[in-house]
Amino acid sequence: MTRARDIDPRLLRAFTAVAEELHFTRAAARLFVAQQALSRDIRRLERELGADLFVRSTRQVTLTEDGHRLLPHARRVLASHDELAAAFVRDERPLIVDAGGAKVGTSYRLLQETRRRFPDLEFVARFHTGLTGAAPDILSGRLDVSFGRVAGLAPEILSRLDHCPVRYEPMAVLLPEDHPLAARTEIPLSSLAGETLYAAAGNPSTEEWTDLARRLFEGRGIRMAEPFPEIEGEEEFVRVVRKRGWSVLASVEFIEMDGMALRPIVDPVPLSPISMVWRRGLRHRGLDALRGTAGEMGVGEGWLRRPPGSWLPEPDEAVAASSRP
DSSP, X not given: OOOGGGOOHHHHHHHHHHHHHSOHHHHHHHHTSOHHHHHHHHHHXXXXXXXXXXXXXXXXXXXXXXXXXXXXXXXXXXXXXXXXXXXXXXXXXXXXXXXXXXXXXXXXXXXXXXXXXXXXSOEEEEOOOOHHHHHHHHHXXXXXXXXXXXXXXXXXXXXXXXEEEEEEEEEEEEEETTSGGGGSSSEEXXXXXXXXXXXXXXXXXXXXXXXXXXXXXXXXXXXXXXXOOOOOSHHHHHHHHHHHTOEEEEESSOOOOTXXXXXXXXXXXXXXXXXXEEETTOOOHHHHHHHHHHHHHHHHXXXXXXXXXXXXXXXXXHHHHHHOO
């Protein structure tokens, strides 16, 4: 009989993926293995532990009591295993960084400045949108670093990630140039009452942003645009926004669009908190370089200074308080 200390970490990784996805096909894709091989590893782990870990049916997969009991132990073992492996990595591989949905904004500027300062390090950029969508890829190892609003992540996901604040980015609104408010240089938040703004509702990868918008709109008479399928890429975003005539909740650093006007929101200034996020235990010189550059740019450009009377929702205030030294 196999003793617990002899269990192959690969089997625990397979178990954890299925436990989190509750779907064998998605778990197999996450681990880049065939579903048959994943099922075989789960059966082997169940034999070695002498316990059934999942209840399987044609429609769903659920954890048994033993499965629930194993999950936190498996996560701790895998975290320690990853830390051990990372301690001996010589940084030959590039650091994979999700710089957001477009080549503008805080995360892209930070990446470019870090590349300039550390030309000997290799950073491979990916341009996706949303920390909610990036978090599973970070946990699975398909991605190393992403950026976004950590208070919008599920607690069980956030507990397995490390993060540091980078910037409180002032929010703005993108308006058609013929919109009555576009003539102003700044948009008081109260003047948006009665407006309908697109805030990525319907995109499962950006739920943290939609949640931030919902908290901002609540009680202010601002309506959320109806859910729309995920929009991938800058070109497609521009096409859809123009076609539908949307006004868009954005940040002060945003893509330029002909026929649209980007205006900062004031009275109060709503803030979009951006953190750098990576999986717990990751050791890489590229990560150290990014964090160091973020700290220096933050001081130089005042990224972590909050305007007097600015707006930040309660969950983000709690994260900010926990991040203070």
